[in-house]
Amino acid sequence: MPEYLLKIRRFDPTSGEAAYWDEHSVELGERNSVLDAILKVRDEVDGSVGIRCSCQQAICGSCGVRMNGKPGLACNTHLQVAAARGHGIGWNPPEGGPVGMIEVEPMGNMPVIRDLIVDMDAVHWKKIQRVTPYLINQQPVPDREYIVPHENMVDVTQTMACIQCGACVSDCLSMEIDPLFIGPAALAKAYRFVGDPRDADHFERLKDLSEDEHGIYDCTHCFNCIDACPKDVAPMSQIMRLRRRAGSDEKIVDRNNGHRHEDAFVTLVRDYGLLNEAELLPRSYGGNSWFAKFHPAAGKELLSSLSTVITGVLRGKMSPKIALFGHKLPKADLDSLKGIFTKIESRPKRVELNLYISGYEDDPEPVAVASVSEAGVRAQSASSESETS
Amino acid sequence: MKVAYWPGCVSRGFTPELHGSMAKVAPLLDLELIELDRAACCGAGVIAEHNQELADTLNARTFALAQQTDGALMMNICSTCQGAQSECQERLDANTEYRAQINQNLADEGLVYERGLTNKNLLWLLVEEIGLDTLTAKVTRPLTNLKVGPFYGCYIVRPAERLHIDEEHQRDRYMHMVIEALGGTVIDYAGVYKCCGFPIITMNKQASLAMAGRHIGDAIDADADCLVVPCPLCHLNLDLQQPQAARQVGRELGLPVLHLPQLVGLALGLEPKELGMSKHVVKPTSVIDWSASVVAGAPA
Numbered sequence: 001m002p003e004y005l006l007k008i009r010r011f012d013p014t015s016g017e018a019a020y021w022d023e024h025s026v027e028l029g030e031r032n033s034v035l036d037a038i039l040k041v042r043d044e045v046d047g048s049v050g051i052r053c054s055c056q057q058a059i060c061g062s063c064g065v066r067m068n069g070k071p072g073l074a075c076n077t078h079l080q081v082a083a084a085r086g087h088g089i090g091w092n093p094p095e096g097g098p099v100g101m102i103e104v105e106p107m108g109n110m111p112v113i114r115d116l117i118v119d120m121d122a123v124h125w126k127k128i129q130r131v132t133p134y135l136i137n138q139q140p141v142p143d144r145e146y147i148v149p150h151e152n153m154v155d156v157t158q159t160m161a162c163i164q165c166g167a168c169v170s171d172c173l174s175m176e177i178d179p180l181f182i183g184p185a186a187l188a189k190a191y192r193f194v195g196d197p198r199d200a201d202h203f204e205r206l207k208d209l210s211e212d213e214h215g216i217y218d219c220t221h222c223f224n225c226i227d228a229c230p231k232d233v234a235p236m237s238q239i240m241r242l243r244r245r246a247g248s249d250e251k252i253v254d255r256n257n258g259h260r261h262e263d264a265f266v267t268l269v270r271d272y273g274l275l276n277e278a279e280l281l282p283r284s285y286g287g288n289s290w291f292a293k294f295h296p297a298a299g300k301e302l303l304s305s306l307s308t309v310i311t312g313v314l315r316g317k318m319s320p321k322i323a324l325f326g327h328k329l330p331k332a333d334l335d336s337l338k339g340i341f342t343k344i345e346s347r348p349k350r351v352e353l354n355l356y357i358s359g360y361e362d363d364p365e366p367v368a369v370a371s372v373s374e375a376g377v378r379a380q381s382a383s384s385e386s387e388t389s
Numbered sequence: 390m391k392v393a394y395w396p397g398c399v400s401r402g403f404t405p406e407l408h409g410s411m412a413k414v415a416p417l418l419d420l421e422l423i424e425l426d427r428a429a430c431c432g433a434g435v436i437a438e439h440n441q442e443l444a445d446t447l448n449a450r451t452f453a454l455a456q457q458t459d460g461a462l463m464m465n466i467c468s469t470c471q472g473a474q475s476e477c478q479e480r481l482d483a484n485t486e487y488r489a490q491i492n493q494n495l496a497d498e499g500l501v502y503e504r505g506l507t508n509k510n511l512l513w514l515l516v517e518e519i520g521l522d523t524l525t526a527k528v529t530r531p532l533t534n535l536k537v538g539p540f541y542g543c544y545i546v547r548p549a550e551r552l553h554i555d556e557e558h559q560r561d562r563y564m565h566m567v568i569e570a571l572g573g574t575v576i577d578y579a580g581v582y583k584c585c586g587f588p589i590i591t592m593n594k595q596a597s598l599a600m601a602g603r604h605i606g607d608a609i610d611a612d613a614d615c616l617v618v619p620c621p622l623c624h625l626n627l628d629l630q631q632p633q634a635a636r637q638v639g640r641e642l643g644l645p646v647l648h649l650p651q652l653v654g655l656a657l658g659l660e661p662k663e664l665g666m667s668k669h670v671v672k673p674t675s676v677i678d679w680s681a682s683v684v685a686g687a688p689a
Contacts, residue, residue: 084556173543173584177603178596217592220600221434222584223472223547240438248439256592265435269447273429275398284591305633308670312629315668318403327401333427336498340450343494344443351442353480353487360483 001027002100004079006037008049009105010115019112021103022046030080034102035063037079038116050115058230061165065116066105071167071228074104107170109179123179124166127186131209135193138200146198156195158356159188159238161231168225168235180214184225184235187216191238194245206246210254216242217258232356248350263288270341273329278318390518393455394422395508397467398430399621403629406665407621410650411466411511413664417527417657418519423458425451431473433622434588441480446494448477452508453500462507464514466650468620471510472544472552478506479551510545511649512619516563521570529658531572535679537652538576538613539564540604542623543584564617567649571656578611580604585623590630595637601626602638605646614675615645617652624648629670645673655680 006026011019024045026037035053042049051074053063058076065074067082082102110118168184175181182190190209193199209215216239225235246252247259264283268276279290282302286295293302302309312318328334344351400407415422428451430436437444451474455463465471481488482504492501509517515524546554546561554560561582565575586600605627608616618624626634628646635642647655651664661680666673 173600174589174596177586177599178593181596213593218589218596220543220584220586220588220597222543224543226548227550240434243438244440258592261591262435262439265433266439266443269430269432269436275402275430275433277399277402281591308629308633311632311670312403315670317405317629317668317670319405322402322405327398329427329429333429337429337447339497340446340494341443344440344446347442350440351490353441353484355480355483358484361485362483 001029002079003027004037004083005101006041007101007103008038008041008115009103010049011106011112012114013112022049028079031078033075034065034067034077034079034082034104035074037102038074038104050113050117052117059163061163064107064118064165064167064170066103066107066170068101068103069105071107071170073165073167073230076230107166109169109172109175110166118166120166124164124169124183124185127169127183128164128189130182131186131190132193132201132205133186133189135196135199136201138198148197152195152197154357155354156192158233158354159192159195162188162192162229162233162235163231165230167228167230168233171224171228173222173224174218174220178214178218181218182209182212182215184219184239187219187242188233188235188238191242194242202245203250203252206242206250207252209242210246210252210256210258213256215256216246217254217256234356244350257284260284260287264292268326270338271334272326273334273337274327276326278323279326390419391421391423391458391460392462392464392514393425393458393460395425395428395451395455395463395465395470397465397470397621399625400466404621404624404648404668406668407466407624407648407650410648410654410659410664413659414650414654414657417659418515418524418653420464422464423460425454425458425463428454431470431477433469434473434476437473437476442491442494444473445477445480445491448474449481449488449491449502450495450498450500452478452481452506453495453502455508456503456506457500462509462514462518464509464511466511466619466648467622468510468512468542468545469622471508472547474508475551478508510619512545512563512567513558513560515567515653516560517558521566524567524653525570525572528571528656530656530680532568532574532652532656533572535573535676536576536612536614537568537573537647538578538608538611538616539568539581540585540608540616540618540623540627540646541582542618542620545619546582564619564649567653568617571653573652573656576608576611576613578604578613579607585618585620585626587622587626590626597626598630598634598637601630602634602640602642605631605634605642605644606638606640609642609644613644614679615647615673617647617649619649621648631671643671645669645671645676647673647676 004026006024008022010022024041038051054060056075058073063074068085083100106112106116106118110123113119172184175183194202194205219239247262253259261284264280267288282293282298285301286292286298292298396408429447432444568575586597590597631642654664661677
């Protein structure tokens with residue numbers, strides 16, 4: 001059997017001592033899990049190693065840790081896979097470290113209780129509570145069971161796969177800088193109810209999460225949560241769906257400039273074909289029109305960024321022509337683009353493909369929910385959902 | 390090698406030095422660029438957030454235009470474009486019915502996207518098509534003693550599966566490899582794979598600038614002379630916004646940030662000015678001093 005060097009980060013915040021690495025040589029099969037190795041150490045060498053675990057089948061979500069820098073469940077990560085991984089992301093063995101070395105650390109963005117156990121209550125569960133994580137029934141409640149259209153339940157299937165392990169919270173780069181960010185797990189949970197036709201408070205939920213300055217518009221699109229999730233929930237994609245519902249469907253103009261930014265971006269690409277940054281900025285603050293630059297909110301922002309703008313102009317980063325008129329595609333192409341925009345934007349139902357549901361044609365098996373017959377090509381709109389609810 | 394070249398919007402807008410430096414470097418790499426001057430913005434994830442079909446159609450149009458050229462593949466110089474386009478392409482390639490529906494949107498122009506386009510950022514092209522040995526052979530001014538911090542950002546390294554990062558394609562190490570192939574010294578620091586903060590600059594400016602400031606500070610603490618980025622949006626937050634980021638994190642910064650083709654161009658013998666480095670907000674003094682001393686020390 002191969003031998004692995006298991007390095008466990010040990011820390012007891014009540015001890016007054018600094019954290020340290022505890023090294024153990026463990027002989028186990030390549031397809032044993034990292035949790036098997038940790039438990040072997042705990043059972044045979046040092047009973048004081050702190051690790052939370054229960055089902056050992058990737059269902060309970062208890063054993064979230066970082067393995068060679070990447071968050072995940074210790075119970076469904078093979079030793080061979082963890083050892084082959086480089087630090088951060090990727091597949092290279094850690095530089096300078098022996099092949100077969102696995103560093104196990106507690107998850108990030110949450111305080112450590114002891115060793116590999118983090119305080120999920122202090123961060124993860126608190127944020128889950130923040131998004132009202134339960135269904136608020138439409139009234140009056142029907143006498144018999146509520147029949148939910150299949151299409152709607154398929155839509156929220158992906159978020160329902162979440163096992164609350166906290167791996168996405170661990171490596172959220174927005175939360176690392178802004179600990180108040182509601183975060184990927186809780187926002188994915190929010191979509192579970194926003195996408196459910198039985199819930200009565202879609203608009204209130206979306207308004208709340210748009211207006212919160214640490215809400216849906218605080219996500220940076222870093223994709224860390226998508227890579228971290230052991231259940232393919234893709235929390236970032238759920239956040240983007242919340243934005244789509246809030247902005248495109250409910251037209252919620254939030255105080256964080258989230259919807260204005262999106263609206264201006266789409267309009268500018270329609271009108272210019274290319275992004276016109278000089279127009280995008282004032283419109284993100286002052287509203288989606290050429291006159292936005294004269295809006296007090298845009299003026300205030302321009303004033304606070306004046307030194308940046310002046311330096312940029314002086315260095316020749318932006319020519320006056322680009323700053324004033326932007327760059328445009330040839331007229332024939334712009335006409336074609338306008339046709340495309342009109343055709344798509346005027347559809348009564350939005351067309352979306354979710355590969356989590358449809359799977360990939362070349363795959364022997366779809367990723368999940370093999371029973372969906374529509375091949376995942378699904379149309380949805382706020383209006384269609386309100387009809388069904 | 391002939392490639393269908395997608396420069397993106399920002400390289401022709403607020404970071405003109407990126408497009409300009411690519412044009413200078415291309416002939417030295419034996420690259421013939423066929424610019425896709427009819428293609429539209431990739432949407433940067435924002436249009437997909439608004440309407441997925443719209444984003445997929447705009448990018449399918451770009452791919453179809455690329456397939457009309459005789460380029461061996463499509464190349465971009467913006468990792469945000471790479472990420473946004475890879476996401477759309479993943480959907481288009483995964484489902485025939487969906488692809489047909491998107492192609493319907495292009496029918497008026499007579500355009501069709503055929504499954505299986507190869508679209509590579511310059512970074513991937515350097516390693517996988519040109520090759521590190523060939524690149525090293527072209528170096529006339531090795532980046533000896535230049536300590537370069539790679540800043541990958543997000544879109545070119547995540548999600549790993551979609552971007553085909555695996556044991557065969559260690560794309561998350563390519564910037565390290567290129568810096569070394571050019572003779573430079575790689576500086577590893579905490580921010581190598583983190584987010585520059587640009588996507589939330591208009592939504593949460595403080596957090597955005599704090600991200601940029603922290604990563605630049607970490608690179609300075611690790612003794613980097615400069616950073617190199619494969620993405621013009623990262624460049625905007627790390628260079629254009631650097632003075633504001635410094636105020637946000639309450640420390641002096643002043644670390645030059647180079648675009649990938651600029652770094653390659655320096656090693657291939659081009660002058661900092663012709664690579665547009667005078668357009669940077671943080672004057673790349675340390676890099677220029679290094680370049681001057683290397684030139685002065687070079688045998689006649």
